[in-house]
Amino acid sequence: MTVLLLLIMYIYAIVGMQLFSGIYADDVPRYHFDYFYPAMLTNFIMMTGAWYDPMNDAMPVTGSWCSYFFVAVVVVGMYM
Numbered sequence: 850m851t852v853l854l855l856l857i858m859y860i861y862a863i864v865g866m867q868l869f870s871g872i873y874a875d876d877v878p879r880y881h882f883d884y885f886y887p888a889m890l891t892n893f894i895m896m897t898g899a900w901y902d903p904m905n906d907a908m909p910v911t912g913s914w915c916s917y918f919f920v921a922v923v924v925v926g927m928y929m
Contacts, residue, residue, distance in 0.1 A: 896926025
């Protein structure tokens with residue numbers, strides 16, 4: 850089960866890096882997808898239920914379409 854959860858976190862980290870890498874120009878928030886380790890940490894935090902802060906940081910920069918990614922991570926992470 851742990852290996853499956855790590856695989857899912859790895860996939861969502863790569864997808865998050867493709868979608869959200871480099872979107873913050875000057876002020877990088879605590880939860881971001883610029884590098885692999887912070888992306889994995891952000892996914893872990895979102896899967897434990899604290900998804901609002903990372904989504905709140907990304908929404909002003911990307912728009913409301915980013916909520917689909919964050920909801921998908923939370924739903925799959927909570928299911929696991």
